[in-house]
Amino acid sequence: MPPIDDARWNEAVARVPLARALDAPRLHYLRQLTALFLHTKRFHALGGAELDAFWTLVIAMQASLPALPRGPKAFKGWTNVLVYPGEFNVRRNHRDAQSGVVTERDDTLIGEAWDRGPMVLSLADVKLDIEAPWDGFNVVVHEMAHKLDMLAAPVNGVPPLLAGMNRREWIATMQAAFDRQVKQVERGRETAIDPYAAEAPEEFFAVTSELHFSQPAVLRAAEPKVAKLLADFYGPSPAP
Numbered sequence: 182m183p184p185i186d187d188a189r190w191n192e193a194v195a196r197v198p199l200a201r202a203l204d205a206p207r208l209h210y211l212r213q214l215t216a217l218f219l220h221t222k223r224f225h226a227l228g229g230a231e232l233d234a235f236w237t238l239v240i241a242m243q244a245s246l247p248a249l250p251r252g253p254k255a256f257k258g259w260t261n262v263l264v265y266p267g268e269f270n271v272r273r274n275h276r277d278a279q280s281g282v283v284t285e286r287d288d289t290l291i292g293e294a295w296d297r298g299p300m301v302l303s304l305a306d307v308k309l310d311i312e313a314p315w316d317g318f319n320v321v322v323h324e325m326a327h328k329l330d331m332l333a334a335p336v337n338g339v340p341p342l343l344a345g346m347n348r349r350e351w352i353a354t355m356q357a358a359f360d361r362q363v364k365q366v367e368r369g370r371e372t373a374i375d376p377y378a379a380e381a382p383e384e385f386f387a388v389t390s391e392l393h394f395s396q397p398a399v400l401r402a403a404e405p406k407v408a409k410l411l412a413d414f415y416g417p418s419p420a421p
Contacts, residue, residue, distance in 0.1 A: 182220045185212060185238070193238045198314040199394060200242055202419035207249060214245040217253055223261050230266040230304050240264070240307060243321035244300070246394065247329060250343055250416050255329060261299035267291075268303055292320040294327035296336060310395075315420055317375070317396035326390035330383055338382035346413055358404045359385040373403035393418050 190212060194200050200211060218241040226232035240262065248255035271288050291303040306320045329340040338355055342348055359382050365372050366379040378388035392400040393411040397418040401408040412418065 182216055185216050185219070189234065189238060193235065193242055197239055197242055197311050199246060199311075199319070199419045202421065207416070210249060211242065211245055214248055214252065215241045218245050218256060221256060221260070225261060225263050225299075227263055228265045228269065230264045232264050232304065236264075236304060236307065239311065240302065240321055243307075243310075243319065244325045246419075247322055247325045247390065247415055250414070251329075251341075255332070257332065258297050259295075259299065259328065263299045263301040264304050264307075265302070267305040269301065292324045294324040294331065296331050300324050300328065315395050317392050317399060319391045319395050322394050323387045323391050326387040327383065330386060336383050338384075338386035340386070340414075343414065346410075351410060354406045354410055355382065355386065358389075358407045361404075373399050390415070395420055 194208070200208065203211060215238070219237065222241070224232060224237050224240075244262075268289050268291055271290055271293065290301070291306040293301040295301075302320060302324065310319045310321070326340075327336070330336050330338060333339065333341045338359070339348070339352055342351060359378070362372060362374055362376075362385060363379045366376045372378075374385075374392065375388050378385040389400060389404070389407055389411060393408070393415055397408060397412075397420050400411070
């Protein structure tokens, strides 16, 4: 596995605040995991995206951040990273269970993760995330949270936990917080956590993962038990 050149690595660390804020041991391990990610994943620029070595490294670095506590096994089960220049459209098919009628719709996305398939990203949003690192959003972290969730079937916001973590506590805590989020959104109330988290338990996990890395104070104020679980799961937040 080829190492990352010092000059390239130092430039990326200087440009990515989430990495720059890590302590020395975690930053050293991040470099190792990032090199593994680059070695084992294939990047594909689609739709005219200008994906150079620097942005490939930035994506790999941010995808490796949530993997720090569990190491290489976090990357199992998939190979490709698809990168569009900006938002992209995905066509969905839905079959009505009773009538059997199939309907189609197009969704406009900035990121997506397929089970045993690629991670798909908007390069414009990757760039925005390193320019505004503490705004509560990070598309690479969001999609990597889904990839961690996909290590255990079904995909439901309950990823394989670290040794010593209690699965029942995780399920009870996350479900109760998700239910509160859904009720607030249904009542039209403003929520500290992005309303998209009410879409499904797996989206609640991914959205709160973004908050853990980029705006943990907001998460602690809104859902302190969830914040503690994610700190146990991912390690301390790099956010100031």
